[in-house]
Amino acid sequence: GAVVSQHPSWVICKSGTSVKIECRSLDFQATTMFWYRQFPKQSLMLMATSNEGSKATYEQGVEKDKFLINHASLTLSTLTVTSAHPEDSSFYICSATIGLAGNEQFFGPGTRLTVL
Amino acid sequence: DAKTTQPPSMDCAEGRAANLPCNHSTISGNEYVYWYRQIHSQGPQYIIHGLKNNETNEMASLIITEDRKSSTLILPHATLRDTAVYYCIVRLNTGGGNKLTFGTGTQLKVEL
Numbered sequence: 001g002a003v004v005s006q007h008p009s010w011v012i013c014k015s016g017t018s019v020k021i022e023c024r025s026l027d028f029q030a031t032t033m034f035w036y037r038q039f040p041k042q043s044l045m046l047m048a049t050s051n052e053g054s055k056a057t058y059e060q061g062v063e064k065d066k067f068l069i070n071h072a073s074l075t076l077s078t079l080t081v082t083s084a085h086p087e088d089s090s091f092y093i094c095s096a097t098i099g100l101a102g103n104e105q106f107f108g109p110g111t112r113l114t115v116l
Numbered sequence: 117d118a119k120t121t122q123p124p125s126m127d128c129a130e131g132r133a134a135n136l137p138c139n140h141s142t143i144s145g146n147e148y149v150y151w152y153r154q155i156h157s158q159g160p161q162y163i164i165h166g167l168k169n170n171e172t173n174e175m176a177s178l179i180i181t182e183d184r185k186s187s188t189l190i191l192p193h194a195t196l197r198d199t200a201v202y203y204c205i206v207r208l209n210t211g212g213g214n215k216l217t218f219g220t221g222t223q224l225k226v227e228l
Contacts, residue, residue, distance in 0.1 A: 004159075034215060043203075044160065044218040093159045095216075105216060107159035 004096050006108035021079045021111045023094030029074035030096035038091040050077045084115045120204045125223040134191040136222050138204030141185040148209045151189045153200040194226045
């Protein structure tokens with residue numbers, strides 16, 4: 001149980017286009033989802049915390065207008081990278097927690113974004 | 117969340133125990149110690165967590181010192197598939213919305 005999926009697993013796009021990444025909790029309801037970014041040979045950096053039905057909370061330095069997050073249901077959160085540029089190329093990972101009582105975060109497999 | 121310090125890398129022979137240390141000298145009384153690992157190009161995987169007592173599950177054992185300022189993750193019989201970056205994280209256990217702050221972790225390389 002507690003499986004989190006991401007789609008797509010990898011994407012290549014042209015500079016200036018927008019890319020949407022989906023994060024789904026497959027067998028549980030996730031009140032809270034998190035989005036992380038990881039550059040090569042670096043650690044995961046939290047971008048934002050997403051709660052179902054409310055606006056996401058972004059970490060300092062993360063542009064909310066560039067990284068649009070929507071958490072419309074208890075099983076789906078989306079991250080849209082708008083007007084992507086080569087410096088946005090990274091590994092994007094989501095995680096989800098079970099309901100309000102759970103403390104363990106379950107991570108998705110990640111999405112590799114390459115912007116040409 | 118309290119800061120943690122881990123060695124950047126460690127090697128271990130397959131079949132031997134891998135002991136990964138973590139220092140968290142500023143941990144507060146209500147913060148837990150969590151361990152995750154990340155195999156290359158995959159999402160992190162939860163391993164184990166604890167507050168004061170030593171913990172064991174099917175993956176590993178967690179030994180926390182009495183003063184809670186350090187801990188050790190033990191993989192009793194390391195295999196090649198245990199090669200990964202291991203992250204030690206301390207955080208409050210106040211519910212599902214509590215975020216994780218990842219440090220640089222320890223790159224464990226298990227070799228034949």
